[in-house]
Amino acid sequence: MQQTMAEKILARAAAKKSVAPGELISARVDMALGNDITAPVAIQEFAKIGVEAVFDRERIALIPDHFTPSKDIKTAQQVQLMRQFARKHGIAHYYEVGRMGIEHALLPELGLVLPGDVVIGADSHTCTYGALGAFATGVGSTDLAAVMATGEIWFKVPPTVRLVFEGHPRPWVSGKDFILYAIGQLGVDGARYTALEFTGPAIENLDMDGRFTVSNMAIEAGAKVGLIPPDEVTGRYLQGRARRPYQFITGDDGAPVQEEHRWDVSELEPQVACPFSPANTRPVSEVAGTPLDQVVIGSCTNGRIEDLRQAARFLEGKKVHPRVRLIVIPATQAVYLQALREGLLEIFTLAEAAVSTPTCGPCLGGHMGILAEEETALATTNRNFVGRMGHPKSKVYLAGPAVAAASAVAGCIAPPEETVEVS
Amino acid sequence: MQVIKGRVWTFGDDIDTDVIIPARYLNTTDPSELAAHCMEDADPRFAGKVSAGDVIVAGRNFGCGSSREHAPLAIKAAGISCVIAESFARIFYRNAINIGLPILESAEASSCLKEGDMVEIDLARGEIKDITGGRRFTAAAFPPFMQEIMRCGGLINYTREKVKNGD
Numbered sequence: 001m002q003q004t005m006a007e008k009i010l011a012r013a014a015a016k017k018s019v020a021p022g023e024l025i026s027a028r029v030d031m032a033l034g035n036d037i038t039a040p041v042a043i044q045e046f047a048k049i050g051v052e053a054v055f056d057r058e059r060i061a062l063i064p065d066h067f068t069p070s071k072d073i074k075t076a077q078q079v080q081l082m083r084q085f086a087r088k089h090g091i092a093h094y095y096e097v098g099r100m101g102i103e104h105a106l107l108p109e110l111g112l113v114l115p116g117d118v119v120i121g122a123d124s125h126t127c128t129y130g131a132l133g134a135f136a137t138g139v140g141s142t143d144l145a146a147v148m149a150t151g152e153i154w155f156k157v158p159p160t161v162r163l164v165f166e167g168h169p170r171p172w173v174s175g176k177d178f179i180l181y182a183i184g185q186l187g188v189d190g191a192r193y194t195a196l197e198f199t200g201p202a203i204e205n206l207d208m209d210g211r212f213t214v215s216n217m218a219i220e221a222g223a224k225v226g227l228i229p230p231d232e233v234t235g236r237y238l239q240g241r242a243r244r245p246y247q248f249i250t251g252d253d254g255a256p257v258q259e260e261h262r263w264d265v266s267e268l269e270p271q272v273a274c275p276f277s278p279a280n281t282r283p284v285s286e287v288a289g290t291p292l293d294q295v296v297i298g299s300c301t302n303g304r305i306e307d308l309r310q311a312a313r314f315l316e317g318k319k320v321h322p323r324v325r326l327i328v329i330p331a332t333q334a335v336y337l338q339a340l341r342e343g344l345l346e347i348f349t350l351a352e353a354a355v356s357t358p359t360c361g362p363c364l365g366g367h368m369g370i371l372a373e374e375e376t377a378l379a380t381t382n383r384n385f386v387g388r389m390g391h392p393k394s395k396v397y398l399a400g401p402a403v404a405a406a407s408a409v410a411g412c413i414a415p416p417e418e419t420v421e422v423s
Numbered sequence: 424m425q426v427i428k429g430r431v432w433t434f435g436d437d438i439d440t441d442v443i444i445p446a447r448y449l450n451t452t453d454p455s456e457l458a459a460h461c462m463e464d465a466d467p468r469f470a471g472k473v474s475a476g477d478v479i480v481a482g483r484n485f486g487c488g489s490s491r492e493h494a495p496l497a498i499k500a501a502g503i504s505c506v507i508a509e510s511f512a513r514i515f516y517r518n519a520i521n522i523g524l525p526i527l528e529s530a531e532a533s534s535c536l537k538e539g540d541m542v543e544i545d546l547a548r549g550e551i552k553d554i555t556g557g558r559r560f561t562a563a564a565f566p567p568f569m570q571e572i573m574r575c576g577g578l579i580n581y582t583r584e585k586v587k588n589g590d
Contacts, residue, residue: 024566037449041492044452048579051586067450074450124490124514140492140518146582154568188437189484193513222484224513277437364446364489383488385441387464392445 002252004160005227006195009135009249013118021159021258029059030117030134032147035103035360036064038122040078041141043085046148054089055151061093061112062086063103066360071367101332101358104128104216104300108208109332111241115230116249120144120153125300125382127218130196131211132238133230133248138219158195158224159258160251165202167266172416174310175210176302176380176400178202179217180271184281185261192222194258197251202265203228208237209306213400216301217382220278270416272378273398276386284403284415291323294377295408296389297401298329298356299363302380305330305338307401312344314405314416315351321411326353327369329361353408365389371396378413380404427504427525427544428554429476431536434465436482440494440515443486449493454500461497475502478544480536482508486515492522499524505544507551507562509533520569521578527551527562535560546573 003011003018011019013027034042039062046054054060062082070076086094093112100106104125107113115133119126122144129136139153147153163182178198183190196218203214211228218226228234230248238246269283297303297311308330320326328348330336336358339345348355361368363381371377371390377397379389384396399407402416442464444457451457462469479498485508486494495518498506505525519526525546532551536542540555549562565573575581 024568037446037491037493041452041496045579049583049586066446072450078450078452122490122492124488126490138490138514140490140495140514140521142492142521142578143517146521146578149582149586188487189510189512192484192510219488222487222512364441366446366449383439383441385439385488387445388441392464 002255004195004255004257005197005229005249005251006135006158006160006225008251009116009118010155010157012249019157021157023157024154025157026152026154027118029120029147029151029153031059031061031113031119032144033061033063033103033107033119033121033123033126034144035066035123036068036075036079036082037066038141038144040081042122042144042148043081045142045145049145049149051149054148057090058092060091060148061107062091063095063100063106065100065102066364067366068359069097069357099333101335102300102303102360105304105331105335108132108212109334111238111243114238114242114244114246115234116247120147124219125216127223127226128212128216128300130215130218130226131208131228132234133227135225137224158193160197161191161194162197162199162257162260164200164260164262165198165265166200166262167202167264169202169265169268172402173265173268173270174400174402175206175213177268177271178265179214180273180281180398181263181268183217183221183279186221188220188277188279189222194223196221196223196226198226198228204231207306208233209304212304213301217278220382270400270403272403272413273384275384275395275397278383278398284399284413287397287413288415290397290413291376292378292407292412293323293375294325294327294369294371295404296327296362296369296377296379296381297404298331299360299381300331301382302401303329303331303335305335307380308335308339308344311401311405312347314402314409315353316347318351318409320352320408323411324408326408327356327362328353329356330358332358362389378404378407427476427478427546429478429504429542430474431478431480431538431540431542432473433536433538434479434481437484437487438465438481439488440486440491441488443494444491444497449491454496457493457497458500461501470501473501473503476504477502478542479503479506480533481506482533483510485511487512490514492518495519495522495524507532520572523573523577529560529562532560
C-alpha cells in the first residue's frame, strides 16, 4: 500500500511498517519545544508526573520569545522558572535574550529540526518545520510535559490534503500570498485535523524562507501539519547546519489523498487577509486605500532575512508615511546581524522605522507595539482575530512584506507595484 | 463520571483562543486569574455571569488558533463543566482532554440548544438532556484510550500511572 509523506514519517516514528488515516499511534518525538507562555505550565505539570529527569536533554528546546525581553515582573518570573528548569535538567537548547530568536525561525536556523523528524511544540505555529519535511505540530503544555517525561506522544494519523501550486507568480508575490490565498479558499477549518501537503512548481521555486512562511500558516486552516517534500533547496539549507543525521522522507507515488486542489498562481495578486479572520482574504487592489496607523514586519511567519530584504527594497531612500508607525522585528539574532551587515537596518532607520530586538511581541498583542482603540494595523504576522494586537476594538490586516513596506510608505494599504518599479 | 447539570451559554463558530483568553493575561498561569478574564473579548461580562456547573455551547471549530492551554484552563476555572460544540479545533480538543475539561461534539445539540436552556449531561454515555426544551442528544463516543485519560482525570495522572507501571 502506498503511503503519503505524513503517513511514512509517522510509521517510522511509531516503529510500524505502515499506518493509515484515523489510526491512533504512539510516536517517538525527535524534538520538543516550549516558550515563555506555554513552558511554565508544562514545567509545573512535569513536576507532578514523578520522574527525576527529562527523557533527553538534547531533544528539548525552551525558548523565551513571546514577551521577552521580559515586559513586566510576571513575565520575568515565568522566564525565571524556565531558566531554573533548564539549568536543573541540563536542557541543551535554552536560549537567553541576546542569543535567542523567535522559536520557529531559530530552531531551523540552528539545524535542530530536520527532515523526517517528528516535532511537537507547545505553540500552534510549530507546523512551520513542515517546510523542511518534518511532521511538526502544535500541542498544549500538558502534552509537552508528558513528552518531556517520556519522549512519546499519541497521534491520530491525519488524512492528507494536497495543494498544488502551478505557474510562475508575478513580481512581489511571495509565499505569504500563496498561503493566504489557500486559507481563503479552504476556510479556517477547511483543513481541520488533516496533513496539508504543499507541492507544485511554484512551491519548488520558493527559497526556504518562503517555504517556512507557507508551512507556518497551515494551522490557520486548521491543519495538523503543513508539509513540503524536501528537495535540493532543503538539502542546501541544511548543509553545515544540521546537528544530527537525517533522511528525506517523501510520499509514495499514487498514495491516496483525501482531497487535492490545484491553483495556478500566475495571475495571483498580492493577498491581504482582512479583519477578523485569516480566511477573509482579498486581492490587495480590493482593499487598497484603507488608512493605517501601524505596520509590523516580523514574526515567525515573515521575520527572516528574505522578508527584510524585500521590505528594504521598498523603503530604501523613502520615509514611512507621517501618520504611520513602522516596526521591523528581525526574527533571530542571526537575521538581525545579517540585516545589519547588508545595510538593511540602516535603510529601515533612515526611513524612520523602529527596529526591535527579536521577539514575538506585537503579533499576539504581547508588547512592542500594542494597538489602541479603533487603531488599524497591517502586519506580516499570522492572525487577525478580535483583539489580537491589542484593544478589542483595533483591527489587523495580514499581508506579505512587500505589501507591508509599500503600505508603510503610502500610509494606507497599497499594492507594491504602484510604489516601486520591478528591477 | 459525574452527571452535569447547568445553564447554557451560547457562542458562534470559530471561537478562537485569543477571544477565550487574550494574550494580555498570559503572563500568569494562575487558573483563578485566567478565569476572571474568560471569554472577555467576546463578552466582557461573561466571567461575572457564569455559575459553577454551567455549560458552553458553540458552533464549528471551537478553540481555533493558539495552542495556549490557558484557554481550557480559564474555561474550567470559570466553573464551566462541559463545552459542547459542533466541532473543535484539534489543539483545543487535545488540551481539554489532557487537563480534564469535559467536551462533547454534537452538531444537533450545538444547533438546537439556546442561551439560558438548562441541560443535564451524562458524560459516560455522551447524553445531553435539554431540560428546558425536553429533547435529548447523543454525542460521538471517545476512543477507549481517551476515555482512559479522562478516567484518570487528565494526561498527567495517566502518564504518572504509566511511568509507575514501567510502561
